[in-house]
Amino acid sequence: MEDDAGERSSFVIGLIENRAKEVGVAAFDLRSASLHLSQYIETSSSYQNTKTLLHFYEPMVIIVPPNKLAPDGMVGVLELIDRFYSSTRKVTMVRGCFDDTRGSVLIKNLAAKEPSALGLDTYYKQYYLCLAAAAATIKWIEAEKGVIVTNHSLLCPKLGNHRAITFYSFGHKQQKEKFVPDTQDNKNNWRLIFCSTRLLRANLLQPLKDAETIKARLDCLDELMGNEQLFFGLSQALRKFPKETDRVLCHFCYKPKKVTNVVVVTDNARKSQNLISSIILLKTALDALPLLSKVLKDAKSFLLGNVYKSICENEKYASMRKRIGEVIDEDVLHARVPFVARTQQCFAVKAGIDGLLDIARRSFCDTSEAIHNLANKYREDFKLPNLKIPFNNRQGFYFSIPHKDIQGKLPSKFIQLNVRNKSAAGECYKRTELCLEALMDAIREDVSVLTLLAEVLCLLDMIVNSFAHTISTKPVDRYTRPxxxxxxxxxxxxxxxxxxxxxxxxxxxxxxxxxxxxxxxxxxxxxxxxxxxxxxxxxxxxxxxxxxxxxxxxxxxxxxxxxxxxxxxxxxxxxxxxxxxxxxxxxxxxxxxxxxxxxxxxxxxxxxxxxxxxxxxxxxxxxxxxxxxxxxxxxxxxxxxxxxxxxxxxxxxxxxxxxxxxxxxxxxxxxxxxxxxxxPHYGLLLAGVAGLPSSVIETARSITSRITEKELKRMTVNCEQHHAIQMTYGVAQRLICLKYSSQDEDSIRQALQNLKESYVGGKL
Ligand SMILES: Nc1ncnc2c1ncn2[C@@H]1O[C@H](COP(=O)(O)OP(=O)(O)OP(=O)(O)O)[C@@H](O)[C@H]1O
The missing domain is CATH 3.40.50.300 (P-loop containing nucleotide triphosphate hydrolases)
Structure with missing residues (x-):
């Protein structure tokens, strides 16, 4: 699967509606290999529910069936998309692709969790629209991206109304931005909350409504706030996992289709490169697990205990690491600098496993060395002490020379060398990919543990690096447990x-x-x-x-x-x-x-x-x-x-x-x-401050005095008349509150006594 890091959004959304104003949505996140299904009755004539969902997902592609089925008076989802999402790529797929039976089978096979855990058995009939949308979405992704989604790899939140609350924010855009914490403000600690993970964003937009899950997170936070060693240990352990872990682990969920088409071959080097870097990254992530285990060993809270049990005690990670060690060189590390990353990728597979790969590597080394030697020679021959030789993935090596130093043309030998160097690296990738085929298949067998790892890392990152970190930077007791x-x-x-x-x-x-x-x-x-x-x-x-x-x-x-x-x-x-x-x-x-x-x-x-x-x-x-x-x-x-x-x-x-x-x-x-x-007249006071002429303010004051004088008198009389009944309301309100109070009997008796005295004394 190619890296979508450059894309602003990673969601592909399938959307379908029926004549009963019901809408089914399947939102597939390519980056995290997760599928979110929702189905609801669109009660708003302006499709506000659908708009809110689309605003939340910000899809890169929207997949819809061809014909409009908008009931009378409704704009219809298709029209909504044309009108409000014209800049988003719209794909129309034939109705046959929106096949709910196929959707249900696909999800049963692809989901990392048991179908019963998803509620699929119970809700199948009820959720036929979003299943139909899922079928079309997965079909499009597989065809467009040239991949097959691996069985038991997809994260699918449970169907039905069990989890997220929907957060509706209406009104003017500025108001909305005002409502949401400012992501750009560097002075503001809450920026952490927005920058860190996609999970955090999803949580803020759709918080939980399941008290048990919320409580488990808060217990975990309690433990972190009360145990400094655990908090810092965990922050350190999380830092050992490469930043891109959650995004890259999902690459194993997509298996490339066998390439027969010549057009696709040109893109192969990049795909192989992504695959190799995913394996190196997986190796680095698995290497970080022992430290995580050490830190979490004595954790008490349910959530951290569960992470320890499901991740740290799971032997599949160790055996996966062992398998990787049989093919991948121990010294290979995940690197972010492009040239270092490319060298690591070319040398990922152990020497001696594939003869052709070893030859390609030699050629890669020779050309790299020749390029550097040539650069040295040019520095001397052409008096270019400031000649630099940076590297990027697209161009390979290139010369960087201050403009003032350039006199005449440099010989083209460098370009030929660079082409040979790139092709040697390409050959390395191709051979490496072949060597990794068996390893990839073995990893895909256990892909659900990788999906779990990605999910857990996101969750820990959110709780440790966002919640605990933010709270710990505030003075004690500024934040409390709700x-x-x-x-x-x-x-x-x-x-x-x-x-x-x-x-x-x-x-x-x-x-x-x-x-x-x-x-x-x-x-x-x-x-x-x-x-x-x-x-x-x-x-x-x-x-x-x-x-x-x-x-x-x-x-x-x-x-x-x-x-x-x-x-x-x-x-x-x-x-x-x-x-x-x-x-x-x-x-x-x-x-x-x-x-x-x-x-x-x-x-x-x-x-x-x-x-x-x-x-x-x-x-x-x-x-x-x-x-x-x-x-x-x-x-x-x-x-x-x-x-x-x-x-x-x-x-x-x-x-x-x-x-x-x-x-x-x-x-x-x-x-x-x-x-x-x-x-009195606060509007006029502020209007004066804003600079309205004093004559205008004076006229306005005489008008408003006449209007409000009468009204005020009426309201005062009304209020006095209703004083007695309001006292009774007050008593009733407090009695109802006491009904839900968790205080002991004596305190409640005392509260009742106080209430009686206040009422009799007219002090409520
Ligand atoms: N509790 C507070 N403590 C300190 N400053 C505050 C507090 N609440 C609001 N402010 C400041 O007062 C300004 C005005 O507040 P706000 O916009 O909430 O007023 P408002 O009553 O809604 O005004 P309007 O009716 O004109 O919309 C805000 O920009 C904010 O900086």
């Missing part, structure tokens, strides 16, 4: 934004508490008071927790969420011919159609893009709709009237960001407080 519950509250005490806190030294921490009894929080506050940051912060903390990392908070207990829906900011979507408001409404509709009892919904300023009365009405009714669900909602708004929801619904809590006004200027405190606080 707790999880199924029905309990989402409670974060003194939570911080993981990115912004390292930019602002004085970042102000804030809390959140959402429970069955109060499943919606309405956050108000002037512009720039910190609302959006707070929403992002809560989401990021949950994502970090659900990928098995500690979180930036004093304490956090999290109800495992299955999806996070965010609706934050938006600009006119010219491509889809939607106005800001339409986009906002489409996205809100999508959320409402897809939300589940375990979702978290985060809405920033819904309804501001239309007339104020309609906008308010839409925001109010959306809140009412969401309040009836068990999902948790955080709703940031400038519409103070929305806080009146709390007078009607016991499960709404209103919070505000505290702001002082000094000398007509807003002094932001970024502190979240209970209830609503009216900050």
């Amino acid at each position: 707790e999880f519950s199924v029905n309990g509250p989402l409670a974060i005490d003194a939570g911080r934004h993981p990115i912004l806190e390292s930019i602002h030294n004085d970042f102000v921490p804030n809390n959140i508490f959402l429970s069955e009894a109060s499943n919606m929080v309405i956050v108000t506050g002037p512009n720039m008071s910190g609302k959006s940051t707070y929403l992002q912060q809560v989401c990021l903390i949950i994502i970090l927790a659900q990928i098995g990392c500690y979180v930036p908070a004093r304490f956090a207990t999290i109800r495992v969420v299955d999806r996070i829906f965010t609706r934050m900011g938006s600009v006119e979507n010219l491509e889809s011919n939607s106005s800001t408001f339409m986009t906002e409404m489409k996205e809100t509709a999508f959320i409402m159609q897809n939300v589940s009892q375990r979702s978290l919904i985060v809405m920033d300023e819904l309804g501001r893009a239309t007339s104020s009365s309609d906008g308010f009405a839409v925001a109010w009714s959306c809140c009412e709709h969401l309040l009836a669900l068990k999902a948790y909602t955080i709703f940031a708004t400038h519409m103070e009237n929305l806080s009146e929801l709390a007078t009607i619904y016991p499960n709404v809590k209103v919070l505000h960001f505290h702001v002082d006004i000094n000398n007509n200027r807003l002094d932001f405190k970024f502190q979240l407080k209970e209830g609503l606080r009216h900050v």
Whole structure:
């Protein structure tokens, strides 16, 4: 398999839809030899589910069947691809290639895990569309790349709704980038989280929702944070594995088809070279295993113990290493410098195994030596002391001479020598490949252990080099282990934004508490008071927790969420011919159609893009709709009237960001407080700061005073009238919280007593 390192993406995606708006997706990652299957009902008319998936995978090729089957009113996946992914290569394959029965057989044969472990037996009928897409995708890859995927080599996550939550981020691109930690910021420690592995990226975009797996990762992190020797030992052991290990081990999953076609032969040298370098890399990786075993021997956590058992105690790795040692020279090492790598590759196979190979090597050495001698001669004859002779894979050797030194032409002898040198190296590769054929077949027999090794290395890299490393570089106790519950509250005490806190030294921490009894929080506050940051912060903390990392908070207990829906900011979507408001409404509709009892919904300023009365009405009714669900909602708004929801619904809590006004200027405190606080004319104050003429501001002030005066009076009266009922709501909320509390009986009795006293004293 040729190296796809140069490609931005390594995903090939097969996509098919039926008349019932169901979509099957097979995403094949060439780099890691893994296949991700998903099938879902496309509930959004703009194909938001599919768009999110495509955004996640960023495919290099999309494979689709020819005819459109879009039901009325739907854009259809094909149209979606034409419209939004026109720069991605689209391949149309005949419908017969989308054969679900063949897909199921293929996956049974190719998957590294047992079919029953994939859920294939149980879900076969239900998942026929993604299996059909898988059949077409694998067929295309084998034909296009001239390979056969080796049996039991593919990593296939289990079918069905068992693992990843889907992370939806809507809205303006800038908003999205703002939401995700900045990958470019060198000062920012969190860049580690993004740079390290593909597994990390996949986890951040689709965190886990299986509490057991999350807990296993956190236990492992606990052990690393409490055992310095293990942490540093493991970092060191991981460094011994070549960086490309996970990407290259999967080369063994693809067996090249026998070459009969002359056209393909020209590319053979490069393929052989990749194969040899894969074996050298495998040898280097296997050599690093004993150190990993030594470090992990006494590890206590389930995850590390499991790695030790499945990798370090697995004798297949030692026997594979022995087999390699029979053919490959012991001194050969994986190298990244092109010339060293080429020499190592040419001398990989032990001397004396193949006579023709030995001759080709001699020729390679002779020409290399002659090239260097020639360079020395030119330096003297043509007075070129600065002549250098670098090497790259494409050109071979070449001369590098400062422009000012060149007078006349150099003789062409060097070019002839270089051609001979390249052809000798090519011959070495070809002969080496022949010598390695039997070894490759033997390795492919046990390819599933290599897939496992690649998976484990990625996981360890993520936990050790990203999570543990990031946490260990922060002051003690800045990050804490989150707790999880199924029905309990989402409670974060003194939570911080993981990115912004390292930019602002004085970042102000804030809390959140959402429970069955109060499943919606309405956050108000002037512009720039910190609302959006707070929403992002809560989401990021949950994502970090659900990928098995500690979180930036004093304490956090999290109800495992299955999806996070965010609706934050938006600009006119010219491509889809939607106005800001339409986009906002489409996205809100999508959320409402897809939300589940375990979702978290985060809405920033819904309804501001239309007339104020309609906008308010839409925001109010959306809140009412969401309040009836068990999902948790955080709703940031400038519409103070929305806080009146709390007078009607016991499960709404209103919070505000505290702001002082000094000398007509807003002094932001970024502190979240209970209830609503009216900050008079903050919009006008900020407009003044922005430079609007004072006459305009004055006129605006007299208009707004007249409007808000009446409204404020009405709201105050309303609030007073509902004070008694809100006290009762408060009691009910606390009682429900106590129901899920894990405190002992005495503490609960005491809490009940306190609650009674507060209620009687009117201090709730
Ligand atoms: N807790 C905090 N501690 C310190 N600085 C903060 C905090 N929260 C936000 N900020 C800073 O305040 C700025 C404004 O915050 P943010 O964009 O969240 O306000 P906002 O209320 O959403 O504003 P708008 O309503 O205009 O969208 C941010 O750029 C951030 O740097």
